[in-house]
Amino acid sequence: MDNILDFAKNLIKYSYRDNAIGVDMTLGRGNDTIFLQSICKHVYSFDIQKEAIDYCRKIIDNSNVTLINDSHENIDKYINLEVDYVMYNLGYLPKGDKSITTKSFSTIASLMKVINLLKINGIITIGIYTGHDNGSEAGDIKSYLKTLDQKKYNVLEYKFINRVNNSPYLIAIERIK
Numbered sequence: 121m122d123n124i125l126d127f128a129k130n131l132i133k134y135s136y137r138d139n140a141i142g143v144d145m146t147l148g149r150g151n152d153t154i155f156l157q158s159i160c161k162h163v164y165s166f167d168i169q170k171e172a173i174d175y176c177r178k179i180i181d182n183s184n185v186t187l188i189n190d191s192h193e194n195i196d197k198y199i200n201l202e203v204d205y206v207m208y209n210l211g212y213l214p215k216g217d218k219s220i221t222t223k224s225f226s227t228i229a230s231l232m233k234v235i236n237l238l239k240i241n242g243i244i245t246i247g248i249y250t251g252h253d254n255g256s257e258a259g260d261i262k263s264y265l266k267t268l269d270q271k272k273y274n275v276l277e278y279k280f281i282n283r284v285n286n287s288p289y290l291i292a293i294e295r296i297k
């Protein structure tokens with residue numbers, strides 16, 4: 121079975137379409153951006169930390185990516201077109217400052233905005249690691265996502281239920297109408 125990161129990528133690959141627009145809501149060390157670049161015409165990538173932006177500017181091909189040093193909750197300042205794929209990986213910057221993490225309030229604010237930009241059959245994936253805040257961000261996000269109209273969105277949880285110690289899991293949202 122796929123780990124959560126591969127499962128997220130496979131969901132997106134499965135719905136491949138030409139000229140897609142991707143958004144990486146949590147750039148970090150750029151792994152999701154590099155994946156999205158490989159299948160999208162253009163990718164917009166957000167991170168509140170300049171360290172992440174500077175790191176990725178050096179290691180990624182900048183030809184089809186816009187790196188944005190701002191919180192993803194301000195997405196409407198930068199993107200006013202429909203998008204195909206959106207990826208989140210919550211938590212802190214790998215090998216960075218562990219005190220700077222994603223937070224319920226801004227994550228949900230950004231979700232509310234980006235959901236309105238999602239094309240029909242577009243996909244949002246959210247990699248969730250409950251270790252950094254004992255699961256409160258994950259709980260808040262799930263409470264919000266449970267309110268989405270099932271006629272318009274599929275919301276899936278992919279989780280290894282027999283793993284102990286804060287096993288990471290994935291939430292995926294597909295707009296169906």
Ligand SMILES: C[S@@+](CC[C@H](N)C(=O)[O-])C[C@H]1O[C@@H](n2cnc3c(N)ncnc32)[C@H](O)[C@@H]1O
Pocket residue numbers: 145146147148149150151152153166167168169172190191192193208209210211212213214220221222223226227
């Ligand atoms: C777990 S890391 C992402 C890992 C990344 N996808 C990768 O491939 O390395 C989470 C990132 O989210 C960033 N972040 C935290 N709050 C944010 C916010 N409000 N807007 C955008 N990025 C944020 C952190 O700075 C951190 O780099």
